Amino acid sequence: MRRCNRAGGTGIAAMLLVTALLSGCAGRPADTIDLAALDTGDYGVEPLEVPDSGDLRRGRILESVRMTEALIDPVEVDPVLRSSADAVGLLPLPTPAKVASIVLAEQVGDVLERHGMLAGAAVTGADIEPGTDRPAVGTARVLLVLVLRFPDTAAAQRAAREIDAADAAMNRDNVPIAIPDHPAAHGHWRPGVPTLAASIAHESYVVNVLAGDTAPDSAVLGDLVARAMDTQIRRLREFVPTPPDRIADLPLDPDGLVRRMIPQAPRRWEYPAVTAMSSQRTAGWEATAQVSGVSFGPRATYLRGNRKQPLIAEASAVSGFNQLRRYADPAAARTAFDGQVRFNLDGGLLPVEGPVGVPDVRCLENPDLDLLSLTRFVCHVHYGRDLVTLFAREVGSARQRAAAQYGLLVNGG
Known part of the structure; x- marks a missing residue:
């Protein structure tokens, strides 16, 4: 039969639990910010064109x-x-x-x-x-x-x-x-x-x-x-499957959410991927995977998140470890933002300075993680109905990614 393994919660799995909770915030109007002046490193602030399907x-x-x-x-x-x-x-x-x-x-x-x-x-x-x-x-x-x-x-x-x-x-x-x-x-x-x-x-x-x-x-x-x-x-019985000969033609970004997120590689489209995060070889519920380059509807968004939270996003998207959640309105996103930051602070994360000149961004550091951990720094970025939680190994990279992410949300329409 199948079995379950033990796993530590101070690494990626624990941070995924954090992003499954909540986040949001509203600040200065976007038209008062010169997006071109932001320090975004190699990342751009204009959403990429969605590539053709056919794969x-x-x-x-x-x-x-x-x-x-x-x-x-x-x-x-x-x-x-x-x-x-x-x-x-x-x-x-x-x-x-x-x-x-x-x-x-x-x-x-x-x-x-x-x-x-x-x-x-x-x-x-x-x-x-x-x-x-x-x-x-x-x-x-x-x-x-x-x-x-x-x-x-x-x-x-x-x-x-x-x-x-x-x-x-x-x-x-x-x-x-x-x-x-x-x-x-x-x-x-x-x-x-x-x-x-x-x-x-x-x-x-x-x-x-x-x-x-x-x-x-x-x-x-x-x-x-x-x-x-x-x-x-x-x-x-309620599901309408895609005909087998049309599966290759499914659109890469049907909800327009993936294009609003920073990709893992600057200025390169984040294609759909599913990567196993466990070496288990016995059937069971202990394994998990990283999903990237896709968006989820309301039901899947709920099931992927904290199912006991009263404030549930209407849709979501993932790019690497980063996650976007779309709420019913900006007020709901702000409430989610405040809740996420509060949850992080209560959990022992330490506030760090975010990107200069960017409102509605809060960055934090997890001191319990190794200096080389890809998720040591986390930033929450809010604009309109959207809230993005993104991760980085270094604080400088976290700030640049957060600034670029804010620009993408503003320019994403």
């Missing part, structure tokens, strides 16, 4: 991002599952290799490749707050729901059966188990271990569920899996 690899990432809007909120299955199981509780998973290296067992990757997986996405829920340690097996109620898309129903049915078989073969103590009210599901568990995994095909999709609890009760686990399958299948 299947990137298109699969974009389709997987579209699928995140079709994922359930785990509280729909069980009201106690109000937190994510990790710093980032939702992920697009565009290829068999990403699924195998981030969520499922390594051996499952061959199954997904063989049956032509097109795109995928996963969401997690837990009844404890994510923190310095991810939920270990037996310490919490945890749910992971993974949705994978295949070319047709027949491929999905074969994949569902073989995914379960490959996962079960990871441990000789695993035994088959039926899922209540789902005779077509394929499931297994290890008696005495409080986890259960199962897969079921629905049209051209496979819904894979991993449930964990504090006691090895197969009836309780089976009921949790069954409810998750019911809920996810109902939501999938």
